[in-house]
Amino acid sequence: MDIDRIALALVIIGALNWLLVGLFQFDLVASIFGGQAALVSRIIYTLVGLAGIWAISLFTKTRVENRE
Secondary structure, eight states, X not given: OXXXXXXXXXXXXXXXXXXXXXXXXOXXXXXXHTSTTSHHHHHHHHHHHXXXXXXXXXXXXXXXXXXO
């Protein structure tokens, strides 16, 4: 798995978590890992944020398709 796919997966996880927060006021990451201030939650939030920053670079990449 390359870093682009990992970043995309983390961005999707973050987006789904924000969807739950927006619709139901339910933070899944916080509920699983012991609250928003818990160390593991903060690490996940940080990784999702870094993945979002990395995903910005995907706008400038050209897609090369393998047609073999």
